[in-house]
Amino acid sequence: MQLFLDCLPCMLRQVLEAAQMATKDEALQESIMDEALETLAAYKTFKTAPALAEAMHGVVKRLTGVEDPYAAVKARDISEALRLEPLIRDFVKAGSDALAVALKVSATGNVMDSALYSNLDLEACLMSELEKPFAVNDYEAFKRELESARKILIIGDNSGEAVFDKVLVNTLSDFKGLEVTYAVRDKPIINDATLEDAKSAGLDSLVELISTGCGAPGAVLDCCSEAFRQRFDEADLVLSKGQGNFEALSEAPRPVYFLLKAKCDKIARALGVQLNAYVFKQGAAASR
Numbered sequence: 001m002q003l004f005l006d007c008l009p010c011m012l013r014q015v016l017e018a019a020q021m022a023t024k025d026e027a028l029q030e031s032i033m034d035e036a037l038e039t040l041a042a043y044k045t046f047k048t049a050p051a052l053a054e055a056m057h058g059v060v061k062r063l064t065g066v067e068d069p070y071a072a073v074k075a076r077d078i079s080e081a082l083r084l085e086p087l088i089r090d091f092v093k094a095g096s097d098a099l100a101v102a103l104k105v106s107a108t109g110n111v112m113d114s115a116l117y118s119n120l121d122l123e124a125c126l127m128s129e130l131e132k133p134f135a136v137n138d139y140e141a142f143k144r145e146l147e148s149a150r151k152i153l154i155i156g157d158n159s160g161e162a163v164f165d166k167v168l169v170n171t172l173s174d175f176k177g178l179e180v181t182y183a184v185r186d187k188p189i190i191n192d193a194t195l196e197d198a199k200s201a202g203l204d205s206l207v208e209l210i211s212t213g214c215g216a217p218g219a220v221l222d223c224c225s226e227a228f229r230q231r232f233d234e235a236d237l238v239l240s241k242g243q244g245n246f247e248a249l250s251e252a253p254r255p256v257y258f259l260l261k262a263k264c265d266k267i268a269r270a271l272g273v274q275l276n277a278y279v280f281k282q283g284a285a286a287s288r
Contacts, residue, residue: 001048001049001246001247001248001250001251001270002048003043003046003047003048003049003052004049004266006264006265006266007049007052007266008040008043010264011040011049011052011053011056012033012036012037012040012056014053014056014057014190015032015033015036015056015057015059015060016029016033018057018060018069018070018190019032019033019060019064019069021069021070021072021073022060022061022064022066022069023064023066028063028064031063032059032060032063032064035059035063036056036059036060039052039055039056039059040052040056047220047222048216048218048220048247048248049218049244049247050216050217050218050220050244050247050248051216051220051223053189053190053216053217053218053244054189054215054216054217057189057190067187067188068188069188070188070190070191071188073191074158074159074160074191074193074197075200077112077158077159077160077191078159078160078162078163078197078200078201080112080122080160081109081112081122081160081161081162081163081164081201082163082201082202084122084123084126084163085163085166085167087123087126088105088126088130088164088167089167091105091130092105092167092171098171098174099143099146099171099172100139102167102168102170102171102172103139103142103168103259103280104130104134104278105130105164105167105168106161106164106165106167106168106241106259107134107241107259107260107261107278107279107280108126108129108130108164108261108278109158109160109161109162109163109164109165110157110158110161110241110242110260110261110263111125111126111129111261112158112159112160112161112164112191132278133278134277134278134279134280135262135273135274135277135278135279136271136272136273136277136279136280136281137280138257138280138281138282139280141282142237142257142280142282145236145237146172146175146178146237148236149175149178149236149237150177150178150179150236151178151179151181151234151235151236151237152172152178152179152180152181152235152236152237152238152239153181153183153231153232153235153237153238153239154168154169154180154181154182154183154207154239154241155183155212155219155238155239155240155241155245155249156182156183156184156192156193156198156241156242157192157193157241157242157244157245157260158190158191158192158193158242159191159192159193159194159197159200159201160191160201161193161241161242162184162193162197162198162201162203163201163202165182165201165203165241166201166202166203166206169182169203169206169207170206173206179208180207180208181207181208181209181210181231181235182198182203182207182208182209182210183209183210183211183212183219183228183231184197184198184209184210184211184212185211185212185214185215185216185217186211186212186213186214186215186225187215188215189215189216189217190217192217192244194211195209195211210227210228210231211225211228212224212225212228213225213226213227213228214228216244216248217244218242218244218245218246218247218248218249219232219240219245219248219249220248221248221249221252232254233254237257238252238254238255238256238257239256239257239259240256240257240258240259240260241259241260242259242260243260243261243262243263243264243267245258245260246258246260246267247267249283250270250283251286252283252285252286253285253286254285255282255283255284255285256282256283257280257281257282257283258279258280258281258282258283259279259280260278260279261276261277261278261279262274262275262276262277262278262279263275263276
């Protein structure tokens with residue numbers, strides 16, 4: 001997906017947030033913003049927003065020496081999500097179609113995204129978010145494909161959301177013979193899940209965890225590892241979580257199911273939905 005001009009001020013704000021988390025030295029924060037602005041000025045050389053975000057956050061890491069500025073935020077989000085895990089499991093059990101409800105739970109986990117939300121009263125808003133229907137819902141097509149599938153690849157998004165994804169993984173495990181793989185970022189970027197974060201969420205005991213080989217906040221195939229691309233190509237079904245992965249994979253050379261909340265106007269328009277709508281959409285393979 002193209003990089004929208006609207007992404008630029010959002011990324012700059014996010015880099016300032018990361019810089020302030022990584023260091024209290026205002027002079028160093030100023031140097032980070034100066035260099036980030038130089039990177040931002042070259043935005044036309046980047047194909048996608050996730051690729052530009054990786055470069056800009058790289059400035060923070062390099063100048064501060066802090067590899068994971070959001071470490072404390074991610075730990076908090078995972079802890080909060082684990083506290084709510086019994087609640088979301090009960091919500092799935094109470095539904096008439098466990099898989100359909102588990103997909104909605106997985107999508108709702110995106111409210112953990114601290115890159116866009118701060119001081120979120122998670123428990124207060126969780127149930128109201130769970131009750132919201134999908135604005136676009138290709139569930140029936142997904143379920144049909146799932147009946148003959150043997151390998152499914154889930155590409156995760158943020159760290160707290162990984163706890164919500166456990167419920168989906170558990171539900172998918174009821175399909176006999178289904179091999180589920182869960183992919184995460186190769187290195188820390190914003191509050192996205194890495195292998196360490198996915199393990200903290202408890203996914204390692206349920207599913208095979210792999211890295212995309214890419215450190216961008218989205219699975220940009222050109223920078224993903226050969227091992228991941230092979231898994232991506234060989235999977236019978238690919239389920240992509242979150243906006244960053246949608247931006248990276250909306251023009252992928254194979255069909256992908258996108259599960260997300262449209263949290264910015266440009267993404268919402270691209271999906272044909274209202275802002276903050278939930279989407280479960282089957283994307284077509286891009287022509288090459």
